[in-house]
Amino acid sequence: MVRPSSPNGLLLLPSATVPGPLVPRSWAADGMEDSELLETILNACRKPSTVSQYTYKWRRFLAFADQRGFTPVNPHLTWILRYLLHLKRSGLTMSSLRVHVSAIVAHEPPLSPAASFFRHPRIKLFLRGLNNTFPDRKPIPPQWSLSLVLRAFQRPPFKPLATVNLRLLSLKTAFLVAIASARRASELCTLRCDPPYLQFYPDKVIAYPDITFLPKRLFICHHPVAAGRPVSSQRFARWIIQVITLAYEMANKPLPGPIKAHSTRAMSSSAAFLKGVPLENICQAATWTTPETFGNHYRLDTRMRSSSAFGKAVLSFITA
Known part of the structure; x- marks a missing residue:
């Protein structure tokens, strides 16, 4: 089975199977034993609902990257911070922002610097600053009886x-x-x-x-x-x-x-x-x-x- 690849030499898996469609080419190119099975097991680490959520958020990040002309794969940290600010200005809550970061990390190459964005100290500080600058509004209690x-x-x-x-x-x-x-x-x-x-x-x-x-x-x-x-x-x-x-x-x-x-x-x-x-x-x-x-x-x-x-x-x- 021949799979499409990206310019940086990474296999692109169908978005319906995994939220992060990037898997190292070496798994298939080196003819590793049980590589397909190992790939399938790793791809099953997330529930279908999580896959759907991550896919939607990744596509939103792709649109943001396309509009601003930067590469979404292994982007500079500054673009991630700008994207988070963009999401916050659009009215998303802090919990939603964290899910967006998780979705980006899931779609990045496993060994790239972007794969550790969620643990990056500057990301943590920026999220904390966003929360202090733009605190989430308390939801209005339901009015129905x-x-x-x-x-x-x-x-x-x-x-x-x-x-x-x-x-x-x-x-x-x-x-x-x-x-x-x-x-x-x-x-x-x-x-x-x-x-x-x-x-x-x-x-x-x-x-x-x-x-x-x-x-x-x-x-x-x-x-x-x-x-x-x-x-x-x-x-x-x-x-x-x-x-x-x-x-x-x-x-x-x-x-x-x-x-x-x-x-x-x-x-x-x-x-x-x-x-x-x-x-x-x-x-x-x-x-x-x-x-x-x-x-x-x-x-x-x-x-x-x-x-x-x-x-x-x-x-x-x-x-x-």
Whole structure:
């Protein structure tokens, strides 16, 4: 198999297999034993989602390099700093900038100076300076009402369950799972519906994700065109937005600004906190390593009360 090569003597691998498409030519040119297998194993070090993210960010860096007339492979450090400033001015957060640096490093030749940019002291100092000069703005808390949506589930067209159509049943289930778990849409789409990944108990249901297996996903498409196919995280997020929008239409109330599916994490964790769920349990449910993550994004103005289960507390958050 003949593969295209770059001018600097590096093999170019398909972007669909690895985020960093550059592998030393010597692996193939020297006829190394099992070179193809070694290459494949190294290329499998990142998940497909990471590959997709890195590929998109690398293409953005290529466009930046093309506009300014410098070589993107093994660029000078100054160009990296200028690119980071360009990204920050475009409104990206500090965490996004770090992912962009990782994507650039992943696409650089392994032994080049650019491959160590992420550990470069000047990059670290520059990122710290960017954070001090242009601090990330605190996101606006979600304005939609959780109790309004939950009340909508208690009447038609979401009830009775025996007559609810498949679309509304899917939307309702997706929202309840999202709000009771405080997880991201990408995580919820990996839940499986077969044992031992789905376990029923008298008072609860435990679902475990499995990102390596597709056919038995818990959430599948209800539309006739794609019926039975696994739901993507983007479609799952649209379901959440559709549920909130429909609930406000049923209540004859206008939507309080733009709705984001990710806001269910903020809404559910805040509701659980107000219901007395210990902060430790909230962080565990939302996969936050420290309480500071919760404290930096939500106003902690209510003291914790009695302990209760996270999901039950969230679903019982219906105020008069």
